[in-house]
Amino acid sequence: MDPRVAARLINAPLRERLRTIADVQPAHVVSDFTGVELAHTEVLFTSWGCPPVTAEVLARAPRLRAIVHAAGTVKELVTDACWRRGIAVSSAAAANAEPVAEYTLAAILFSGKRVMDIARAYRHFPAADDWAARFPGLGNYRRTVGVVGASRIGRRVIELLRPFTLDVLVSDPYLDEELPGARRVDLDELLASSDIVTLHAPALPETHHMIDAARLASMPDGATLINTARAALVDQEALIAELASGRLYAVLDLTQPEVLPASSPLHDLPNVLVTPHIAGSLGGELARMADLALDELARHAHGLPFIHPVDPTTLARSA
Structure with missing residues (x-):
């Protein structure tokens, strides 16, 4: 080593x-x-x-x-x-999966609570007393979370979500069983139905840019994409276009390139949280x-x- x-x-x-x-x-x-x-x-x-x-x-x-x-x-x-x-x-992949799943859980709950939006707005509206009116749909009760990839991490995320009142979907072409706490659907249904989508698939030729422009466009307005898996799963340029429109949100622990240049628009978009590959063990x-x-x-x-x-x-x- x-x-x-x-x-x-x-x-x-x-x-x-x-x-x-x-x-x-x-x-x-x-x-x-x-x-x-x-x-x-x-x-x-x-x-x-x-x-x-x-x-x-x-x-x-x-x-x-x-x-x-x-x-x-x-x-x-x-x-x-x-x-x-x-x-x-x-x-020790099982041990490394734990902090990634914990990071993902935090990202899911913060996304549902619209923490990024409210934290920014608070500076300009310190006396606001009705954040739910300012941000319709705020809250995690009965939100739909889509887990892409029934990997070790994906399964652990589903386990961590069980105590919460969330509707959880899972999509994986190799999954041939029902997972407790999640309903199995195909990828396109998951993307079209989920308020929050979290990626836990491997980087393979068949998963390269699996989240492309068409699939991003199918996500509901205001949905959040979380990526703690591999940057190659997402067509980053198509994602930037959706994010620049303000229609979607993203939490990205992986980017292309991995060390994101300071000139990347991802740094400045208000609906994006970018972290430098910290979800795993540190x-x-x-x-x-x-x-x-x-x-x-x-x-x-x-x-x-x-x-x-x-x-x-x-x-x-x-x-």
Whole structure:
């Protein structure tokens, strides 16, 4: 992993726990396998910044049996050679899903309460006593929320929404079951019916710009689009056009490019909240991923299967 990631991910208590589980040198962190001695390595403990584990790397690691990834997706590091070798792979994606779902829940509730509008208007109308009259439709009671993608995060968002009196829709072409708290519909019905739409689909060729100009136009006036998934899911230029008209709102944690230039109109539009990819694990939340990864490492050390294994047969259509 990137040494800077290691410094934030593995704090002193976690470092001591790691030493009790495995024969490891926590201070020895590599971000490049070139020249690294791997002959006795049985497990790779990885995170963001890990280079691909290629056939050449595996040839130098004859005892390697598992990769424990203390982060989300493993697509960038686990190669086909790992699956052919039968390497067991675990991911902390479930832990990383939690803060994304929490961010999404907050965005949904703030959107329904028209927080962005009222916060701006308050400066100009400090004595206003009827915000609901100024912003018709304000409130979360019986609002319709559409969840696009029954991914790990999408499902967690649906769970977090259960205590609230909301009508929740879900759309996913791979979903073949009913999810408690949500009604399954196709994507076009979801977009046309939802006050708030939140995206949790992976970036795949078939999902590229799935939210295009026509689908944005089908959303009700005043609807909010939340994207904590991948920027490529949305035709950003078409979204900017809708936002500039004032018809829609957006909460965007991902943009194209990811580091949004200061000249982007998204910074200045009053109906947009843009954040710099902060929904995932940051700060103290990193420890949740490390704890899960160490739990998995301990299970492997005792000959037990992973609780959070990566399934190579579904990896292609996951985030």
